[in-house]
Amino acid sequence: MAVRLSPKAGIKADQAAADQPDGLPGLLLGWYDQHRRVLPWRFAPGEVADPYRVWLSEIMLQQTTVATVGPYFQNFLGRWPTVKDLAAADLDDVLRAWAGLGYYARARNLHKCAIVVASQHGGRFPDTEEGLLSLPGIGAYTAAAILAIAFDKPATAMDGNVERVMSRLRAVTDPLPASKPILRAHAAALVPARRPGDYTQALFDLGATICAPRKPRCILCPWTAACEARKQGIAEDLPAKTAKAPKPTRRALAFVLSDVRGLVALRRRPEKGLLGGMMEVPTTPWEAGPVPSLATARSHAPLPGVDWTLLPGSVRHTFTHFEFEIRVVVGRAAGAGGGADLLWVAPDALEAQALPTVMIKILRHALYQRADG
Template sequence: MIVAGDSSPLGPPSSSASGADLPAPRPADLLAWYDAHRRVLPWRTAPGAKADPYHVWLSEIMLQQTTVATVGPYFQRFLARWPTVADLAAVDLDEVLKEWAGLGYYARARNLHACAKAVVSRHGGRFPADEAALLDLPGIGAYTAAAIAAIAFDRPATAMDGNVERVMSRIYAVTDPLPGSKPKLKALAAALVPEKRPGDYTQALFDLGATLCSPRSPRCVLCPWMAACRGRRDGLAELLPLKAEKAAKPTRRGVAFWLTNARGQVLLRRRPESGLLGGMMEVPSSAWEPGADLAYARALGWAPTAVNWQRLPGIVRHTFTHFHLELTVVRGHLDDDGTAVEGVWCAPADFHDQALPTVMRKVVAWARGGGKD
């Protein structure tokens, strides 16, 4: 059993287990592997070509908490509609949210639009190359700033994502658990960044973690750093990185109100700009809290209007980063056009034009199916 903080499965390392008997990982070896095995990705330039900072930034924002396979079509659609950062800055936020729908973490879409505007207003439509200046832009954190600086401007920056953390923890057999080990892993990674081709090196690390040094069943025999890997030598590779035990996600509950009018339209409303799913459209719902039900929602006046609400069978379930959500869907009808009710009336056929997040698309499917998937 590995005890977090030990340097080996049996406790403190001996002098032979310290890594002194292993060669140091060489960036040149990783770059040679990358030149032969680099992934072809929609946002990646051909070998030797200069990367477009707009493409790098857009892809990195989209890739946060999202898979490469999912991001590809979104990235291509965004570029087709808004070929430059100035084009993106010029459109309404609603248009961005509509194109973003399905990618989740909608604060990223709001920050994406705000950042595009800031790049245009502060920097004349050109992304700065300096990490500090990049960090000053909306929605750009330490990782994204380093990734842009390295990949787009070939600066020797240290971009730490989950792939890089996993590679470093295995190469150096770091058994301190995440997230506490992040500073140590970043220091180890920073010491390896080469002066030449730091952009390619950064992408090589991403590819290594995504294709060979994978979370499960790493393919160590194909790794260009196999001989230097202490985790492999010590039989720990597949167990690293260790992670501190996460608290169980709580469950919140709420009620979604599916209201139709005499024209067959459905009531939607926009969520507040701040907070979860800010600025997105929704089927009106109560607060999402433990124990919420229809009586609770009515008591607090969450229902959009007073009608005969009928509960649909079953529950709509969705999981966010920090909690599970269970929504009861209730259905009501107005015999008029509903102009006195606050919100936006929309025909179901036009839902695709609305910036509906995934959880609300589930509610729509549930309501239209009468409580069935």
């Protein structure tokens, strides 16, 4: 029969362990000193952390994998080595460099934050939670991560890895997201005064490499003797999660238009909202229900008087909160260019535009169908 610790008892045990130099934080730091991951944004032992690099990596890593972020981080750092350089950059250049990372509001807030830090803080990131939270795009997690990693101050940075580790360490069987407060309390009670930055990164590494979502490698874990979920044989079942409702589906018709020179028409999306400020292939509104017919969609076409051809097949893309299905029509303008809100781009220059992944899929679908035809 599984035995559950009461939340308060577990937190008191965490606090007691944190107070001991050889307690759980000490065990984790010892493991980290031997097994720490080498990452482009991570600093070597004894090296002074650069808050700019910490902030940049943390923003990029939101909802994105470490493997994906690496090349983007290196590219950003090469082009804009300081926060003042990034603040002086053109937003379109930043969006183009970000293209493919997704969640494009992060890129816009990244640029806004750089401007605020450069203009209002002399190019230095604040070293307090209040100061960091006042910056665009920085929430509770990012502020805590920067405080700990960049400034070596005790802070509780809760990401999915930390939630998983804490749920298993204390066998918290209540499902997420309702269990977040108790998991945070467990995590906060363990943060040590000694090397809090290394401890925070060690927790990230433990969750990413040992306490994995499936088949945790408990035999290699520095906390295996203290892990309540391992003792109860339920480690792989945690954290429990409330079942998610199915994602709704939105649909649209996309207009891939070229002119007599072979240039392709793009337009900029509104600054606010999904994919704000990014370039796009003109489409009908993204709505529930069936894909609109060409006859009913002509009022949304980028230019009047164009003969449109519906391509076979469809394009599908997954956003955080919905699935997206797009049918594609192609057409050719009678002359060169046109349309006050359109930007005409050569096909071999499309990659230089700030195009989100879904728009790249649409263009590839159109180009493939044309080549196949």
